[in-house]
Amino acid sequence: MKTTPDALAALIGQRVDLIDTPALVVDLDAMDRNIQRMADFARKHQVRWRPHAKMHKSAELALLLQQAGAQGVCVQKVSEAEALAAGGVLDITITNEVIAMPKLHRAARLATALASRGGRLGVAVDSAEGIERLAEAMAQSGSDAGMDVLVEIDVGQGRCGVPPGEAAVALALAVARHPRLRFAGLQAYHGRAQHFASAGERREAIARTVQQAAHTRDLIEAAGLPVPLVTGSGTGTLVNEAASGVYGELQAGSFLFMDADYARNERDPAQPAFEHALFVKTQVISVRDTHAVCDAGHKSHAIDSGLPTVAHLPADRALRYANGGDEHGILYAEGDKARLPALGRMLWLVPGHCDPTVNLHDFMIGVRGGLAQGVVERIIRVDARGALS
Amino acid sequence: MKTTPDALAALIGQRVDLIDTPALVVDLDAMDRNIQRMADFARKHQVRWRPHAKMHKSAELALLLQQAGAQGVCVQKVSEAEALAAGGVLDITITNEVIAMPKLHRAARLATALASRGGRLGVAVDSAEGIERLAEAMAQSGSDAGMDVLVEIDVGQGRCGVPPGEAAVALALAVARHPRLRFAGLQAYHGRAQHFASAGERREAIARTVQQAAHTRDLIEAAGLPVPLVTGSGTGTLVNEAASGVYGELQAGSFLFMDADYARNERDPAQPAFEHALFVKTQVISVRDTHAVCDAGHKSHAIDSGLPTVAHLPADRALRYANGGDEHGILYAEGDKARLPALGRMLWLVPGHCDPTVNLHDFMIGVRGGLAQGVVERIIRVDARGALS
Incomplete structure (x- = not known):
């Protein structure tokens, strides 16, 4: 496990202006x-x-969120789950399909380890073959720990998941047939809708999403299998899923x-x-007649969402940031x-998309105390940086 | 310094199909x-x-290139120079402006360390204040090691650098006045031209670049200061600078x-x-009726150049890759x-832009022996991954 570099550890207690650039900074307040x-x-x-x-x-940060009432974490990758478990997170859902047998064996081992500490692991599936592979890995693990399994339905994202309706019923029943797999509900996430610019568009999209999820849940329950949970949603649409009565998580x-992309969209009053x-x-x-150049390019922040x-x-x-390549920004x-701005001036950028921006940084x-006069309180390790597998 | 994780070290000698995904793979042949x-x-x-x-x-890889005849390396950041020096690279040019005093002190220390091992450090400047700061850091270092200083001129990139001509003469003379700074020539890189689609456009753009660099060089030499080097160029235009008689490096x-972006452009026959x-x-x-989904999104490869x-x-x-977000690709x-492609099928992607793609990976x-039947020969550490400062 990486330790905090001396240069960063030495910052603790120092004023903000001593932070060298480019650096990823969290306003803790x-x-x-x-x-x-x-x-x-x-x-x-x-x-x-x-x-x-x-x-x-x-x-x-996962543990901080749990202290405030969060249930646990979602992750996309087995290696993210491993990194967070190593840091003490015990309740983890992989909201993604895992197909490779080596990864499934790792997931099975992790489920066993988490269960032994009072935690749990969940994972999403969207195919019969995926369920069989998962069941095989759990059987080979020789452990009594079970795995929570969410059937993913495609509620508008157009990526993974089976169509809402009968296909999901068949998968839910297939999960329930395996002794070490627990059918835990439906994974139903409309990722694109998070970024629709108008609150009305988002509301309409999630209304359909909710209807599809509820219909699929009812079909599975009509087939005799309880659906403990419908889970999904994101920062852009959470008001809609929260008010639906269908989503439990x-x-x-x-x-x-937050990021610049979410800030550009119309906020729902709720x-x-x-x-x-x-x-x-x-x-x-660097300062020219027409522009200035800063030392943060797209190796410092992601530009996929602007x-x-x-x-x-x-x-x-106001200053406008234009793309200056991997290591530069044009102002x-x-x-x-x-x-x-003058040569040497320090500026603060709001990244277009927070997720892949954080993934560029180790820390x-x-x-604390604001970005103008505050001091460095702590160095937060990005434990799962580069955790792709 | 990071060591190779066990899971990767265990791969050495194994066949390609055992490489878990997503992974960054180099075809060594x-x-x-x-x-x-x-x-x-x-x-x-x-x-x-x-x-x-x-x-x-x-x-x-820097040392491998040197064995084949390369002079040394360029980098953009002091922290990249430090990481490569720690790995045994002794001849380093920072082709970028360094303004923060803490970074300049680090550069001065590195110049001293490299000189003591028979190496050298160079850096680019484009302002009188930048030169004064650099000279101050070198003076405070108390070392006799000098620093090579390149005056950067803007030959079409529109980013850092002074305009070609008199402004560069003034900076070159300012460099030469400082005992610990050695005027080492002109940094003249037209980055945008690397990506012009037609070979003719690139040739025309670099013809102007070469003319501007030669004119500036002549002015500096007319002022009594030899210009030891004009340096720049990139993979897209190297045939043009190489044939110019002006560029020495x-x-x-x-x-x-190589990357998908360079491959999309017309190749100059030379x-x-x-x-x-x-x-x-x-x-x-995941496989749907309309598309399949793979496990590499833009946390695995950069998408700034497509x-x-x-x-x-x-x-x-042929399969077409469409953006599926941070962790997914749609096929x-x-x-x-x-x-x-079937569930579980392995595929090979050519990243749009190699530089920021490599920066996403630790290894x-x-x-060796091709991607179909080859075996893993070695794990190459990305020593300067995330080296931003």
């Missing part, structure tokens, strides 16, 4: 407020929350940090006012009174 | 042929080559692996026939006789 908002929201709607750790990939993860808590600190390294915005500037002094003066630097 | 082609090309044109290590970030790095040597191995984890292509399929059985049957798996 803003993050704590986001956690409180989410906890309040889930309590009000009487729904469980299991934040997706594919976003933060940190055992420390929310998997939203991005609320913790959605908690989550705020940006994740920033890339960058420095101006470019970062420059934070904490009044509108009339243009945009506000009426905006001037190009996040947690700041 | 193809890579070796690329190195030979580049060495032959540089010898024929009597030009030095200093491949950019921002691409591979590996000390092992080529910084091209991508030729080692350019060596570099071949793909970097692949993401992926597995099909999506990956699916390699090693005959044209009439469509494209060729006339193409059918969707590359080197295969």
